[in-house]
Amino acid sequence: MTDVEQIKDKLDIADIVGEYVELKPAGVNQKGLCPFHHEKSPSFMVNRERQSFKCFGCGKGGDLFTFIQEIEGMEFVEALKYLANRAGVTLTNTRADINSSQKNRMKDINAEAARFFHKFLVQMDASRPAREYLASRGMKDETIEAWQVGFIPDQWDLLTQYLLKKGHGIDDLIAAGLTIRRDGADVQTGRGLYDRFRGRIMFPISDVHGTVVGFTGRVLVETERSGGKYVNSPQTLVYDKSRVVFGLDKAKQDIKTKNEMVMVEGQMDVIACHEAGMKNVVATSGTALTEHQLTLLKRYAFNMAMAFDTDAAGENAAKRGIDLAIAEGFSVRVIQIPDGAGKDPDECVKKNSSVWFDAVEHARGIMEWLLERAFAGKNLSDPKQKQQIVNMLLPKIMAIPYAVERDHWMKIVANRIGVDVPVLLEDTKRLQRQKKAEKPGEERKRDSAPVEKTRFDRLAESYLALILRFPDAISASVFEGSDIFLSTDPYFSLYEAIKNQYTEKGSVDREALRFFFLNGTENSVDVFLMKGDLEFSDITKEEAPRRMEEYQRFLEEESKKRRREFLAQHIRVAEEKGNKEELERLLQEFQHI
DSSP, X not given: OOHHHHHHHHOOHHHHHTTTSOOEXXXXXXXXXXXXSOOSSOOEEEETTTTEEEETTTOOEEEHHHHHHHHHTOOHHHHHHHHHHHHTOOOOTTHHHHHHOHHHHHHHHHHHHHHHHHHHHHHOXXXXXXXXXXXXXXXXXXXXXXXTOEEEOSOSSHHHHHHHHTTOOHHHHHHTTSEEEEEEEETTTTEEEEXXXXXXXXXXXXXXXXXXXXXXXXXXXXXXXXXXXXXXXXXXSXXXXXXXXXXXXXXXXXXXXXXXXXXXXXXHHHHHHHHTTOOSEEEOTTSOOOHHHHHHXXXXXXXXXXXXXXXXXXXXXXXXHHHHHHHTTOXXXXXXXXXXXXXXXXXXXHHHHHHHHHHHHTOEEHHHHHHHHHHTTOOTTOHHHHHHHHHHHHHHHHHOSXXXXXXXXXXXXXXXXXXXXXXXXXXXHHHHHHHHHHSTTOOOOOTTOOOOOOHHHHHXXXXXXXXXXOGGGOOGGGGTTHHHHTOXXXXXXXXXXXXXXXXXHSSOOHXXXXXXXXOTTOOHHHHHHHHHHHHSTTOOTTTHHHHHHHHHHHHHHHHHHHHHHHHHHHHHHHHHHTOHHHHHHHHXXXXXX
């Protein structure tokens, strides 16, 4: 048995997918909302028996490995290693390939660096000032251990030389963002190579699975050559700050349990909250929330309580993230730390953790918070100031994806400024026109936009799905005339195989069809079987023949319609060219249809 077969044998695809999507039974399958594109009605199916998935909205499908590759952005070898660890399978045949992947070498380097930083902090005398600083910030030894907090002294190439002695290549150290090469550096002697992080307390940054992908270093003693209070890993093959949420690997279970995440700005804020017992806390590490981060967070909850620095930069970054979160369907609340209780969550927790817990519990709904700020200090007898309020609030309301919520806030704003809702709706049209003018012809596109199919395609796929779902309900009449409608791929090859089986044996063997159409990670027979479960779970075997006849009739009508459109185009061309002979032939066919 191969490594892949062993992993599939030990893992249940529904259990893995269920960590990202809420699945519900649908016949022999399970269904849910697709994690790869935005949809309101579930079109995403998982088949446990065949270890496959398919979305009938965006078209993505495949097996367990394909799913992990797509949702985690992994290469196949990375997905193989990850799933092997989950399954407890020791990889054999592909070990050399895994080790040769630069991404995996960089992950190994990061893990080694994190161990080095941590051991230096807890074991070396030179780290005493760092330990004293962390103790002054109230950080306990068990917290330092749990978060693998570390330290590196202010030496030029301590980490670089350590990792080179461990057998790691200099090119990989540079690619991982841990080593910097000066112009004219001599790699053989090591001259001209120096550490990115020096004289800093180190915080490893992990992805959602707990793999170290980068670092944040806080300077212990600021000097002229410190390079700023905080230094972060640069963008690398394994670290993209727009996709990583600090602390999510430790917080995700509590986020699911509490159905809410608490979003803060810095690593120390997260660590302080976890230490105080609030473990559903994560951070953006000082940047505005991105669409990639929100897509990741949606796996665990749609409720978010957000705290941000009260300075202009912190508030502006938060607003950008809030706008995206609202558009993605999150229910957002704003945490307001009382005056004098601390400038950030870390300081508030250290002063009085109960104040922080109370602030989170009583966080205000985002629209209430925005309304309060929009109306603050405004003179409602001045029409210009009323318009300023509307200009501030309407884009936020328009971003809400739910009609009932939009209507609720429209009515509140209209009532408070003394106008009718239709007046505000006129302003929404103006704002929409302005938005289009700023980006002509552009609409916000998602990473995996659904592929638009013709009505004929949808009918043909449903017809084949119905036939495969109820093979015992097939009669010879099913194939009468259908050859004409389904005479092109991707439908004809499967349709012809079904027809040949029925003609020769009087029945349809779905397993034989599966074997015949096995192709890589996605089997077209499995796809149509899942589509049948999705669309026809509410009909019985006795109803199936009538539905098959209906689809034949629909296909015939749609096929004729498509042929008429084709002929009409060619008739116009023949008229323009004055080709009387061709024109007469086309007209006769058009009249005959």
